[in-house]
């Protein structure tokens with residue numbers, strides 16, 4: 001599943017309606033978004049978006065071309081997974097009223113280099129970052145403990161070394 | 166810098182773009198702009214429904230190669246434009262639509278006649294802009310014309326809130342606008358041209374498929390020269406009709422669902438296919454995997470995203486069609502390609518052309534579509550402009566009415582919008598007062614926008630409507646006849662209305678000829694009289710359009726009869 005997940009990064013004009021137009025493009029052409037993350041850049045007129053999706057390479061090429069064609073999209077690139085670092089952040093609230101569960105939770109959070117952000121008698125909120133695959137692995141591990149709720153940011157990614165968007 | 170209201174700046178910006186004519190229908194949210202237009206010499210043509218206004222702007226654009234402009238108020242005015250905008254955009258026609266909007270402070274409150282036209286039109290425009298301050302109006306107008314008329318042309322919508330129209334500010338009028346994310350690659354990459362010309366020069370059975378891109382980049386002459394250099398047959402998509410004079414010896418007709426037998430057969434036999442400025446929709450290709458299955462496909466398009474979208478290519482040339490064809494010609498000349506006029510391939514073209522001549526129907530008491538088309542052709546000058554409605558009428562026009570020049574065959578190819586042809590004809594007439602303009606119509610289609618008879622008469626933009634009146638939604642009836650065992654559902658129109666009386670009610674001329682000779686006479690008279698004329702031609706309701714590729718079939722599986 002992870003293997004077929006592709007990442008497309010692109011720069012857009014940071015103005016209202018652009019996110020709508022991007023997602024509308026995906027909806028209209030029947031492309032499916034797995035995750036999307038957006039944030040402004042140091043130049044406040046620009047924002048960087050990262051989209052992950054599952055598609056064969058023909059469809060992926062179409063997506064890149066269609067995005068590139070949009071007036072408000074400045075640059076688009078399909079990121080090569082071998083030359084990219086990709087991360088996603090997870091916030092998860094675990095049911096830990098039982099001391100055994102709490103111990104188990106702490107063990108997993110530790111082994112995934114997670115941070116504990118909040119803790120009370122019933123529950124723990126932890127932050128874990130990693131590749132999508134890692135996040136999913138982690139979720140699988142802690143699910144027997146009891147996940148009360150979680151929230152994921154979607155993938156954000158940068159190319160390694162001298163490569164740039 | 167000059168101080169003026171947003172509305173005044175709007176009019177000044179339009180003048181700077183050279184706008185002479187606007188099609189539209191006013192309303193509350195656009196009143197300040199209407200008031201400013203009152204003082205200008207821009208001609209305002211009042212449509213009777215905003216859809217008509219958008220189609221008029223579209224017809225104007227296609228006939229003239231300039232930008233067509235339409236205008237509507239907010240809410241229902243804006244939504245009524247949508248079909249027209251979508252029609253123009255999918256056919257890459259340069260249309261700019263201006264809509265009024267409720268004042269900024271009430272946007273988002275579901276105010277009276279508020280509609281989120283930016284959201285609504287997002288999927289059917291090349292770009293849209295909501296102007297948030299009067300000072301942005303000159304920029305927005307400039308940007309709209311720039312985007313609509315460059316690269317792959319299309320429709321742009323500009324939404325202007327009422328308070329933005331009235332507020333007075335210091336205005337600057339930019340000479341140029343640019344968008345960081347909008348680059349047009351007109352000049353093709355020489356390496357792409359090299360590779361494409363090598364493939365073409367090695368072809369034994371080369372073929373060209375020309376689309377609307379050839380017409381919009383004024384590349385007809387180059388296309389013909391290339392075809393002659395290669396001795397390649399040229400087929401067109403519906404949008405490409407007229408790119409090559411239809412009496413040229415290498416022209417083999419339209420291809421696709423209602424393509425000619427020769428075009429569809431040759432596509433199957435070609436070994437290299439050069440597609441120029443066509444988006445290869447399903448109507449053009451039939452079943453994709455059987456579309457020109459033996460050919461290496463080369464695709465020339467200014468819109469990079471069209472290449473490999475529907476049909477896989479072996480190579481591409483991204484750029485303006487005229488420049489690309491010029492580049493290919495130069496290269497072929499350099500390698501001194503000499504295609505022969507009596508090769509096996511050329512003989513094949515002629516053989517097929519003769520094989521698929523449609524016989525004239527004898528003994529049928531009704532007038533028939535193909536014969537009406539030939540009669541029209543005989544009675545019109547070579548440079549007459551044809552618009553079409555949608556359905557059998559359109560396909561007969563495409564198959565049997567010969568067009569001789571670009572921009573003389575105008576049709577809603579991509580969206581297939583019934584009701585397009587008549588208002589588009591009015592728009593074309595506004596651009597080309599010097600030539601006869603004829604809408605080839607079905608009775609169902611014409612009824613959708615016939616109210617614009619009032620516009621044609623009042624604005625003295627006389628056009629001729631030839632209705633192929635089968636008292637049916639003919640093309641749908643054809644499908645029901647051929648594929649649904651004649652179970653006619655929702656297709657019988659009956660005798661209403663009486664189009665002759667309808668025309669007369671609007672102050673136009675209405676006639677009902679009973680023979681082809683009479684039809685020809687009426688056409689000539691209408692041209693002479695220069696009056697809006699509706700010619701109601703009764704035809705056989707049972708007639709089908711052939712050839713036809715049944716849905717889901719490959720192009721060479723066309724049928725010639727039921």
Ligand SMILES: Cc1ncc(C[n+]2csc(CCOP(=O)(O)OP(=O)(O)O)c2C)c(N)n1
Pocket residue numbers: 554555556557558559581582583584606607608609610611633635637638639640641
């Ligand atoms: C706005 C719109 N509605 C419906 C259709 C579907 N449609 C395609 S052809 C056709 C029949 C057209 O009938 P008519 O205008 O009488 O032309 P004919 O086929 O009889 O020549 C219809 C309903 C369409 N193309 N456009």
